Amino acid sequence: MKQIDFDPVFSAAIRSELDARVTAPTARISLRRRHLRLGAGIFAGASILIGGAAAAAGLLTMPGAQEVTELGVSVVETATGTAAVQLGAVPDGATGILVSLTCLTPGTFSFDDGASIGCDMDDVGQPTGGGSYTLNFSPEQQFITITTAPESSWTIAATYVSERTTEWAINANGETYGALNESGEPNLIAVTATNGNGGFVHAGELAHANGSEQAATFTSPEQALAWQDSMAGKTVSVPVYQNDGETRVGEFTIQY
Amino acid sequence: MDTGVVNEVEVWTRACANDGRAFTSLFDTHRDRVFRHVLRLVDNAHDAEEVTSASFFELWRRRASVILVSDSVLPWLLVTAGNIARNVSRGTRRYRALFDSLQRADATADAEQIAVDHFEDDESLGYLKAAMKMLKPVDASLVILVVLEDYAVTEAATLLGLSAGAARTRLHRAKGKMRQQLTEART
Numbered sequence: 001m002k003q004i005d006f007d008p009v010f011s012a013a014i015r016s017e018l019d020a021r022v023t024a025p026t027a028r029i030s031l032r033r034r035h036l037r038l039g040a041g042i043f044a045g046a047s048i049l050i051g052g053a054a055a056a057a058g059l060l061t062m063p064g065a066q067e068v069t070e071l072g073v074s075v076v077e078t079a080t081g082t083a084a085v086q087l088g089a090v091p092d093g094a095t096g097i098l099v100s101l102t103c104l105t106p107g108t109f110s111f112d113d114g115a116s117i118g119c120d121m122d123d124v125g126q127p128t129g130g131g132s133y134t135l136n137f138s139p140e141q142q143f144i145t146i147t148t149a150p151e152s153s154w155t156i157a158a159t160y161v162s163e164r165t166t167e168w169a170i171n172a173n174g175e176t177y178g179a180l181n182e183s184g185e186p187n188l189i190a191v192t193a194t195n196g197n198g199g200f201v202h203a204g205e206l207a208h209a210n211g212s213e214q215a216a217t218f219t220s221p222e223q224a225l226a227w228q229d230s231m232a233g234k235t236v237s238v239p240v241y242q243n244d245g246e247t248r249v250g251e252f253t254i255q256y
Numbered sequence: 257m258d259t260g261v262v263n264e265v266e267v268w269t270r271a272c273a274n275d276g277r278a279f280t281s282l283f284d285t286h287r288d289r290v291f292r293h294v295l296r297l298v299d300n301a302h303d304a305e306e307v308t309s310a311s312f313f314e315l316w317r318r319r320a321s322v323i324l325v326s327d328s329v330l331p332w333l334l335v336t337a338g339n340i341a342r343n344v345s346r347g348t349r350r351y352r353a354l355f356d357s358l359q360r361a362d363a364t365a366d367a368e369q370i371a372v373d374h375f376e377d378d379e380s381l382g383y384l385k386a387a388m389k390m391l392k393p394v395d396a397s398l399v400i401l402v403v404l405e406d407y408a409v410t411e412a413a414t415l416l417g418l419s420a421g422a423a424r425t426r427l428h429r430a431k432g433k434m435r436q437q438l439t440e441a442r443t
Binding site: 004006007008009010013014015017018019020021022023105107120121149150151152221222224225 | 269270271272273274275276277278279280283284287288291295301304305308309312313316349350352353354356357358359360361
């Protein structure tokens, strides 16, 4: 009987793809979604406001949120496979390029800085089938490149923007409050409660509930896995307050 | 692995903690065993390669629910590959774009022909494939693990979420159905 062997070239390609997926799981999640994964749990029916996301949602009044000003019009382009999109001259004051990518087919779509958005068959045509991302850029750069497999199709809308992170506010008790941003977390973190009310959770209470406090003490993957197992199926709630940190307006739930 | 003794539970734990080398070592260890198994169930070598590859991608994607049997991921891989092989185009759809974009050593070789040459040596394989497709997925998985791969019924039952007694009964009936199918096909 003739021996059939696994095609060595195909095998090597599969092997390196597996390696890439296992080693860099966050590379397939857009920046916004990655930030939302603070702990091991899922925020059930509630969400944390992140600087950039809060700005995108039009909540410009939230302290600590990023104020994003679009400079000029969006360039919209659709392509299949790897392609560069010309954006034209860089306006004064631009600090980044706001890119919103929609997957038209499954695939992995990488930006110039290596960040990428992955879509599978189930994502195409759904809200999960794409993402927004602000690229840092060098002043002379007038185009962005999306790298993907030859048969993967995508649409992007790209706009030069200037971004400025606003300061957190301080309440009567001297606590800072506002959205999470690149400088870290305020004492009171802006969230949307399960009842839909906007409000704030105490950073310490959230860290305890979402596991980041415990995670800081783990010294091995086994400990992390054991902790995850011990939490499986549990639901943890933290109270949501107004910006005074005292008046309850709802609760924030984390499901393991 | 300096000791030469590989504890797969440890490797699997490391892989789940995003250790790419640990995960690819599982691919290196089990690729051929899964491939040989799938070759019995599909029509050509290309399909077998894709089904095998898809089972490893599924191993990663569904890592939270993978059950180890005899401290190994192999039984889970064999069952998953068996399920994918039941409907190759549906089972590999999630990875279609990826597979099509990857290079092969002999892109021009007629894989179908290779497969036919191979399988003509053993015509009962064709009947086996047909019989496997006739069985319910759980029963087919039982046959794969116990009859073809020599795992104990109790081990297969653990993986498939059955009691040992139920697994024995189902296996007995599945064997009966296959025997009948093979007899009919030959007469």
